[in-house]
Amino acid sequence: MSNILDETKIDKLAYLSIKRGVALNKGQNLLITAPIESLQLVRKICEYAYKEGANIVTPLFTDADITLSRFKFAHNESFDKAVDWLYNGMGEAFDNNTARMAIAGDDPMLLAEIDPEKVSRANKANAIAYKPARERITEFKINWNIISWPGKAWAKRVFPNVDENEAISKLGDAIFHASRVTSDDPVSEWDNHNKNLREKTDWLNSMNFSSLHYEGPGTSLEVGLALDHEWMGGASEAQNGIICNPNIPSEEVFTTPHSLKVNGKVCSTKPLSYQGTLIEDIAVEFKDGKIINASSSKGEDVLLKVLDSDEGSRRLGEVALVPNSSPISQLGITFYNTLFDENAASHIALGQCYSKCFKSKKNLTPDEIKSRGGNSSMIHIDWMIGSGKIDVLGKDQNGNMIPIFKQGEWCN
Numbered sequence: 444m445s446n447i448l449d450e451t452k453i454d455k456l457a458y459l460s461i462k463r464g465v466a467l468n469k470g471q472n473l474l475i476t477a478p479i480e481s482l483q484l485v486r487k488i489c490e491y492a493y494k495e496g497a498n499i500v501t502p503l504f505t506d507a508d509i510t511l512s513r514f515k516f517a518h519n520e521s522f523d524k525a526v527d528w529l530y531n532g533m534g535e536a537f538d539n540n541t542a543r544m545a546i547a548g549d550d551p552m553l554l555a556e557i558d559p560e561k562v563s564r565a566n567k568a569n570a571i572a573y574k575p576a577r578e579r580i581t582e583f584k585i586n587w588n589i590i591s592w593p594g595k596a597w598a599k600r601v602f603p604n605v606d607e608n609e610a611i612s613k614l615g616d617a618i619f620h621a622s623r624v625t626s627d628d629p630v631s632e633w634d635n636h637n638k639n640l641r642e643k644t645d646w647l648n649s650m651n652f653s654s655l656h657y658e659g660p661g662t663s664l665e666v667g668l669a670l671d672h673e674w675m676g677g678a679s680e681a682q683n684g685i686i687c688n689p690n691i692p693s694e695e696v697f698t699t700p701h702s703l704k705v706n707g708k709v710c711s712t713k714p715l716s717y718q719g720t721l722i723e724d725i726a727v728e729f730k731d732g733k734i735i736n737a738s739s740s741k742g743e744d745v746l747l748k749v750l751d752s753d754e755g756s757r758r759l760g761e762v763a764l765v766p767n768s769s770p771i772s773q774l775g776i777t778f779y780n781t782l783f784d785e786n787a788a789s790h791i792a793l794g795q796c797y798s799k800c801f802k803s804k805k806n807l808t809p810d811e812i813k814s815r816g817g818n819s820s821m822i823h824i825d826w827m828i829g830s831g832k833i834d835v836l837g838k839d840q841n842g843n844m845i846p847i848f849k850q851g852e853w854c855n
Contacts, residue, residue: 448593453483453487455629456484456622458487459622459624459691460544461488461492462630463629463691464691465542466586466588467497467542467586468542469495470496470498471541472540472542473492473501473543474544475489476503477545478507479505480595481592482504484546484590485504485546505549510553514561522564525569527572530574534578534579537576537585538579540585542586542587543580543587544587544588544590545587547780550596551600551721552721553719555720563745563748563749570752571821573821582806583681583682584682587681588687588688588690588691589689589690589782590622591622591783595607598611598613598615601613601617601776601777602614617778622691622692623692623770637678637688640677640696643764644675644677647674652668652838652839653667654667654668654704656837657709657834660710661710664705664707665705665707666700666701666704667700667732668698669701669801671801671802675696675797676695682806692786694766694770695763695765697761697800699761699762699815699816702760703732705731705732707729708728709726709727709828710828711725712828712829712830712833713787713827714741714777715781715784721779722742722743722746723740725737734793755818755820756793756821756822757793758820759818760796760797760817761791761797761823761825762790763785763790764829764848765787765788765790765829766852767788769787771786774787788829788830789827789833789835789851790825791828792823792824792826793824793826794822795821796812798812798817829848831850831852832851833851834850835848
């Protein structure tokens with residue numbers, strides 16, 4: 444694939460992921476999960492990690508054919524099992540300050556033709572087992588980062604009308620553009636981008652809105668915000684004191700909603716690709732924080748199973764604002780990948796909240812998070828609700844309605 448993609452941009456992405464993505468510190472270990480197709484990128488990341496002073500870099504690779512083998516040939520009880528020993532080990536590694544990097548690049552529709560019951564059972568078992576690792580991430584205990592690689596099958600999903608090599612090239616160019624590695628100095632560009640995002644979060648935090656109100660086609664939604672919530676975006680400080688950029692790309696500012704104070708109706712504006720299933724035209728109704736009605740034009744059986752994952756899966760854990768003019772939105776591409784599509788539009792997330800999105804600088808207990816309105820769940824699934832037709836207003840502490848977005852763009 445080296446003759447298809449620009450090796451200079453691959454090198455820049457690897458360097459950026461270490462310097463500003465995970466922001467690896469000397470003496471840290473680094474755990475990487477990645478599709479086997481991204482080996483070229485992983486090798487460059489390892490090179491820069493060791494140059495930066497890493498102790499040990501441990502890559503764990505996935506392969507699409509091996510994944511499919513399980514669903515085609517494994518015995519029935521297999522789908523209620525998960526590698527809890529691996530996730531327990533990850534949790535222990537994170538407790539010992541190991542940094543985390545994930546590379547996305549798999550076919551988002553890999554499991555589309557697989558029995559949805561098997562997929563649902565496997566997803567649930569994995570979500571339960573993943574808890575020790577997931578909690579360290581949502582608590583922002585260590586520095587972590589996600590970047591992407593243009594896998595062959597993913598590229599053909601996004602660009603089905605061109606040959607494989609051209610599809611890979613086009614998706615690669617889109618990833619490099621969205622990740623801001625096309626300039627001479629991506630690190631400086633990210634420093635400026637983080638500064639701009641910080642200006643937005645500073646304004647939102649100064650306003651201390653009690654709720655957000657969304658209005659647009661098929662949408663009339665009030666999202667109460669958690670008590671003592673804090674808006675975040677771009678570079679953020681992990682509990683270990685390291686300032687990193689968890690998502691590359693990232694155009695969002697986000698915070699924690701109040702899990703009991705969401706009311707109204709909302710429709711998705713982009714497809715959601717979830718664990719190999721495409722879910723389109725989601726429409727839900729909230730009452731007192733909980734989804735009471737839900738439908739979709741495609742993938743509804745999977746959507747309904749997800750909503751029944753646990754007590755918190757019908758409630759919100761995140762609300763995020765993204766302008767319609769974001770570079771990813773302007774590409775006009777549906778990536779079928781949450782990392783990209785969520786940065787093309789404002790979105791909400793079902794499930795687990797981010798405990799870092801509170802003004803308290805101490806580690807909050809689960810009860811303290813709950814008392815502030817934070818949600819708890821084994822899932823965290825983002826889906827897009829923003830567009831150029833959506834207005835967002837914030838209600839301040841005096842009941843005044845302050846415009847935030849007009850037709851998908853910042854008002855301030």
